[in-house]
Amino acid sequence: MTARLKGAVIGCGFFAQNHLHGWADLDDVEIVAVCDVDESKAKLAAEKFGIARVYTSAEAMLATEALDFVDIPTTMETHEALTALAFAHGVPVILQKPFAPDLDGCKRMVAAAAAANVPLMIHEDFRFQNLFRTVREILDSGELGRLTFGRLSWRTGIDVYSNQPYLVHVKRFMIMDVGIHLLDLARFLFGEANGVFCRTQQIKEGIAGEDAATILLSHEQGATSILDFSYATKREPDPFPQTLGEIEGTEGTLIIGADRVLTVHGKDGTRRIAVPHDDRSWTSEPWTQIQDSVVHTQRHFVDSLRRGVEPDTSGRDSLATYALLEAAYLSAARGTLIHPDRLG
Numbered sequence: 001m002t003a004r005l006k007g008a009v010i011g012c013g014f015f016a017q018n019h020l021h022g023w024a025d026l027d028d029v030e031i032v033a034v035c036d037v038d039e040s041k042a043k044l045a046a047e048k049f050g051i052a053r054v055y056t057s058a059e060a061m062l063a064t065e066a067l068d069f070v071d072i073p074t075t076m077e078t079h080e081a082l083t084a085l086a087f088a089h090g091v092p093v094i095l096q097k098p099f100a101p102d103l104d105g106c107k108r109m110v111a112a113a114a115a116a117n118v119p120l121m122i123h124e125d126f127r128f129q130n131l132f133r134t135v136r137e138i139l140d141s142g143e144l145g146r147l148t149f150g151r152l153s154w155r156t157g158i159d160v161y162s163n164q165p166y167l168v169h170v171k172r173f174m175i176m177d178v179g180i181h182l183l184d185l186a187r188f189l190f191g192e193a194n195g196v197f198c199r200t201q202q203i204k205e206g207i208a209g210e211d212a213a214t215i216l217l218s219h220e221q222g223a224t225s226i227l228d229f230s231y232a233t234k235r236e237p238d239p240f241p242q243t244l245g246e247i248e249g250t251e252g253t254l255i256i257g258a259d260r261v262l263t264v265h266g267k268d269g270t271r272r273i274a275v276p277h278d279d280r281s282w283t284s285e286p287w288t289q290i291q292d293s294v295v296h297t298q299r300h301f302v303d304s305l306r307r308g309v310e311p312d313t314s315g316r317d318s319l320a321t322y323a324l325l326e327a328a329y330l331s332a333a334r335g336t337l338i339h340p341d342r343l344g
């Protein structure tokens with residue numbers, strides 16, 4: 001593998017701007033080409049980030065460029081075709097969430113990656129936030145004892161529809177858009193889950209899917225967790241895009257407060273930890289913690305490629321997260337508890 005990995009970005013839309021900034025922050029990566037079906041977006045990205053070549057066809061780009069990886073920050077309905085192209089050229093992929101419209105689609109892509117023997121990682125960035133890296137370290141220290149309960153809460157009233165207008169039309173909306181991050185975080189913090197109960201709500205009028213949901217998970221290691229998330233919460237100050245919550249164990253409690261302040265109460269007393277941002281030149285509030293996490297996610301992908309190991313949020317690993325999503329939608333439709341391992 002070359003000293004500087006040569007990558008390309010397919011899709012230069014709203015969130016891809018963070019990806020492009022992130023790659024520019026990694027010294028051992030060079031983005032040599034960008035591609036968007038909308039040529040003006042690809043050209044704009046190339047000019048802004050000093051990228052040599054512009055394509056409007058991923059097929060033409062993959063046929064021409066010698067790439068160490070492609071980054072695909074497009075929306076999910078394009079993922080299966082674009083990953084198939086990359087796999088056909090033996091090029092590793094980092095793919096923005098949501099993985100696919102349903103679990104079967106995720107399984108097909110994992111099988112295709114395996115058949116081509118090509119690495120596939122899902123860009124699932126919440127677990128790579130500085131905040132949740134610190135939470136994970138506290139849990140690993142054993143200070144809270146055996147985990148018994150967790151709540152992860154993400155509620156906002158921001159106008160998500162102006163930056164991401166396609167969200168008005170999607171039937172699987174809130175769990176797919178935000179719930180998926182919390183399902184991955186729940187696995188990261190509390191381990192695998194074997195039971196899912198979910199209630200969805202559509203609060204805003206005129207949208208196709210749910211804009212609020214509450215999920216209860218039972219975890220194999222004994223904890224119960226509750227994930228609640230909403231785009232229809234009128235609150236001041238609006239915490240967007242922060243995840244708030246609490247984690248209880250047999251020896252103590254950790255509160256995930258606003259503005260990245262953790263309060264840890266254990267046997268030896270109570271302390272507060274203010275988790276800092278990275279101090280990057282291009283990040284801005286309220287997005288900073290997400291933007292920082294994009295770079296950490298990319299770093300993890302590159303390190304995994306270089307070491308030849310499976311990334312933490314590989315396509316294969318992410319099947320467990322998407323099985324929880326599928327179980328949540330089924331639970332909401334049926335009003336019953338679903339065991340994700342029995343989805344078939």
Ligand code: NAD
Binds near residue numbers: 074076078096097
């Ligand atoms: P977007 O529509 O702004 O951008 C997608 C771009 O891909 C568009 O410019 C489009 O022209 C291009 N495109 C589509 N098909 C293509 C193809 N076949 N070849 C080349 N280019 C193609 O979308 P967005 O709002 O940036 O969202 C992209 C994804 O990012 C979504 O799935 C969203 O859920 C995710 N997202 C993640 C986070 C996070 O925190 N991880 C935050 C926001 C959005």
